[in-house]
Amino acid sequence: MTSETHSTSAQDATPIGFQEHDHQACVETALATAEVRCNEAGLRLTPVRRKVLEMLVQEHRALGAYAILDRLRDEGFGSQPPVAYRALDFLVQHGFAHKIERLNAFVACAHPGAMHSPAFMICRNCDAVAEAQSAPVKGMLGAAARAAGFEIERMVVEAEGLCPDCTEKA
Amino acid sequence: MTSETHSTSAQDATPIGFQEHDHQACVETALATAEVRCNEAGLRLTPVRRKVLEMLVQEHRALGAYAILDRLRDEGFGSQPPVAYRALDFLVQHGFAHKIERLNAFVACAHPGAMHSPAFMICRNCDAVAEAQSAPVKGMLGAAARAAGFEIERMVVEAEGLCPDCTEKA
DNA sequence: GGCATACATGATATAAAATAACATGACAAG
DNA sequence: CTTGTCATGTTATTTTATATCATGTATGCC
Numbered sequence: 001m002t003s004e005t006h007s008t009s010a011q012d013a014t015p016i017g018f019q020e021h022d023h024q025a026c027v028e029t030a031l032a033t034a035e036v037r038c039n040e041a042g043l044r045l046t047p048v049r050r051k052v053l054e055m056l057v058q059e060h061r062a063l064g065a066y067a068i069l070d071r072l073r074d075e076g077f078g079s080q081p082p083v084a085y086r087a088l089d090f091l092v093q094h095g096f097a098h099k100i101e102r103l104n105a106f107v108a109c110a111h112p113g114a115m116h117s118p119a120f121m122i123c124r125n126c127d128a129v130a131e132a133q134s135a136p137v138k139g140m141l142g143a144a145a146r147a148a149g150f151e152i153e154r155m156v157v158e159a160e161g162l163c164p165d166c167t168e169k170a
Numbered sequence: 171m172t173s174e175t176h177s178t179s180a181q182d183a184t185p186i187g188f189q190e191h192d193h194q195a196c197v198e199t200a201l202a203t204a205e206v207r208c209n210e211a212g213l214r215l216t217p218v219r220r221k222v223l224e225m226l227v228q229e230h231r232a233l234g235a236y237a238i239l240d241r242l243r244d245e246g247f248g249s250q251p252p253v254a255y256r257a258l259d260f261l262v263q264h265g266f267a268h269k270i271e272r273l274n275a276f277v278a279c280a281h282p283g284a285m286h287s288p289a290f291m292i293c294r295n296c297d298a299v300a301e302a303q304s305a306p307v308k309g310m311l312g313a314a315a316r317a318a319g320f321e322i323e324r325m326v327v328e329a330e331g332l333c334p335d336c337t338e339k340a
Numbered sequence: 341g342g343c344a345t346a347c348a349t350g351a352t353a354t355a356a357a358a359t360a361a362c363a364t365g366a367c368a369a370g
Numbered sequence: 371c372t373t374g375t376c377a378t379g380t381t382a383t384t385t386t387a388t389a390t391c392a393t394g395t396a397t398g399c400c
Contacts (some may be wrong), residue, residue: 018318043398046348065386078350086349087386094224097292101271102326104357104386121312121320132314141289145304148188149334150291156272156328159311164319216377235357248379255358256378274357274386 006120018123018130018163023060032059033112034096045092048077053088053108056097061127062105100129102108102158107131125170130163183277188291188300188333193230200227204266213264222257223309226267231277231296232295235339270299272328287325295335295340300333 034053038045042145045053056063057070057136070151073079088106091097109118110131110164119134145152162170188325204223208215215223225241226233237256244248258276262265263318267276268288279288289304304327316323 018320044348048349080351080391081387082351083349097201100329117296119314120320121311121315121318122212123320124323130314130320131204132311135310140303141291141327144289144300145291145329145331148291148300149186149330149337150300150329151337152291152329153194153294154329156326156330157311158271158326159315159320159322159324160326161315161321167319167321215376217377250380251358252360252380254380260377 018060018121021131022111027054027057027127030108035063037096037113038094041094043082043090046142048072048083049087049090051077052077052084053096056108060107060129062103062107062122062129064103064105068106077105098131100158101156102160118157119157121159121161121163123166124160125162125166128161128163129167152163173247185330188293188298197224200278207266207283208264211261211264213260214314216254218242218261219257220245221245222254223266224322226261226276226278230277230299232270232273232292234273234279238276266275268301270328272299273325274332287327289327289329291329291331291333293336294330295332298333298335302328 031054031070033051034050035045037043051072052068055068065081065088068088069079069081069084072083077083088099090099091108092099092106095109096112097108098120099106099118100122102122105130111118111133117134121130121132123129134155138170141151144150184325189192201220201224204215204220207213219241221236223257225238235251235258236308238258239249239254242253247253258267258269262276264270265281268290269276270290272292275297277290277299281288287304289302291298291300291302304325312322314320319331
């Protein structure tokens, strides 16, 4: 179950998704980007927060708060729920991570910094999560909202199904 | 089934959640429809299930499982969590209700019987919920999914914001 | 430097949401 | 009337999330 290492440093090329890619670079880039963005915005990417982000980026899957907490403990950080939740709140609030409502779990943001309304594809078999863009105000829902006078502030779009790998194996 | 009913005017997309309507009739229709559909499908709309559905239809808002449980107790039904969760599971499974992931709560289905992929507008202030249609496989996410080889089985689409009433009051 | 302030973390406790597991009851089919 | 199936009742526990208060740490001001 633990696909901790996507050892294949293959050419990525595919937009966003379940394909193999240079994971090491992926992790490093994400962390570096976060550092820069925090500096720019006057935010503090403290050790706990950085570690949590690293964990999320490392896995390309949704991790529950308590899974994160376990690993924090292993790394010598505080081991009580608020430690994990606070770090996650920070990351979510500033766009470095997203909460997957369907799973009560969290993933690293795939497009940090980009103003975006994320949509997710969640594999029900292996819990892999891919992030795509959604077009919130366009389409039927936007039309319905305008018709009803509802002001959309935030969108949750989550598709559940089978990722390519799991489809193959089935 | 996917797009057969989409040649509709904007009027059809209007949600029933945020507007005045004959609520008494609304409740009765919903329950009657459920009865019929259960009979047709050989399902048993037992007292608990019926009561839970009634409660959900009565309020046009999301109710948590424990709110429902409290009321069940008041009505003389069992008062332990599984009682509520089982009834809710039944209703959700057979399309009489939906779970709002964002709230960990449940609403009656506004279009029971119709094969549909629901989208919700949730008022962050008063918790009112309106149901609209979403077009799951169309749009950006569908395209991204096809490109990635992801097979969508189920969609969660939830818009959070302010309903007309609460917008006015603010 | 000493001090005030704001923010971050640590730690205890508890709330809220959901499920596991097993026992009992209702009811139709054979 | 017995058997099988489905629904309900009940106990216990797990999982997810917050409230609260105490402590620590960086920063700016005097």
